[in-house]
Amino acid sequence: MKRLVIIPTFNESENIKVLVPRIFKYIPNTSVLVVDDGSPDGTAEVVKNLQKNFPGLYLEQRGKKSGLGSAYRFGFKWGLERDFEELIEMDADLSHRVRDLSKMIERKEIEPNVGLVIGSRWVKGGSTVNWPKRREILSRAANLYVRLLLGMGVSDSTAGFRIYSSELLRKIPLDTIKSEGYSFQIEMTRAAKSAKTKIVEVPIIFRERESGVSKMSGAIVREAMILVTIWGLKRFFVLK
Template structure:
């Protein structure tokens, strides 16, 4: 079991990684709220070549605020790939904590202080919709059923007790991301968050869930698609079978 590197080492400095694709109208208000809630945190906007000018706006905001950084990618390669690029950027610098946050405003920056505080007793803190005190606002019932069902399926298939395993509002101590092999993390949709969670568990790190309020985006369109959901269903099933097979082999060897 890995000994969690907590306590005296602290969690600062903090970097919030925000992937963007066509989020021009959401980005400015989000960063304003974030720096009002936590003025000292730094931000990395990872833009996948947004045709609506999100990347150009991010550059303008970065010129006005030294705590805002921008990474420009030339193609829309998926949420997971953008996060991995952001993680690598953070690990090449001295950030102690790396945060995942959506650009569409569904993750309230005002909840981030509590998510960060939870790292006092954990290595990964997840902003959870599905623990007591968590909630969703203005989400279509179909999306909520899909999310809850996907989480239940993943927990059963993988034998992991995290209730909001697909959540995208997270804070990692840098030691977690240093330990994980980011090259093997599945990079699409649901799969990315689930895969990161299972690798974090398997590496022996401590995970805590913090209740948050998740609010459906007001501006723009969701990037979720049926193909992403189908891929997640198949991948999680395969991962679950492999985990059970590995456990069975260990039991046989011990016997």
């Protein structure tokens, strides 16, 4: 299986130097693509240095911070053009553990017909470590709202730790996916549902970042609330 781990970065120089060697140590047959948005802290330079030791490490630099959603759309297209068969989303900030990625990959190997594996905080066995209570409440509330309005049967639809099969991604018109923040993950989950693929959730332990700062913002939360509400209304009143 030819797999690609896509890591979007904005000011993650301390984290990326720990994460990349760990991925190459523990994940077989993998390449890594870092999509950096002109981080002023020198993340790209750190990646270029790592490339000397890891030939499967790729870097794409975009001029300015353009959002998580657009970084992933870019990374998915990049990977599909190069015939990768599994495209993996992973945060740079060490919140997502490589050992959980191994479990997610194992699950995909057992059930090859699964199009989307979600590393989930909110299924049995999943949890968060050191996450502030207010962030946990926000995440749980957002996921409850999504479940009630969109009825997708997914417990952690905002999760950013995922494996997509290339087969599924080729069915999703990526240019129609417009959202940038958490709603990018929800919108992609909707698209996966529409493509009628099998989705499974694997429990993960999500750790709060220790270095760098979060890019979460009020605008990201507002975007998700507005879009989920619109999708929910469409579901109840238009498309059913």
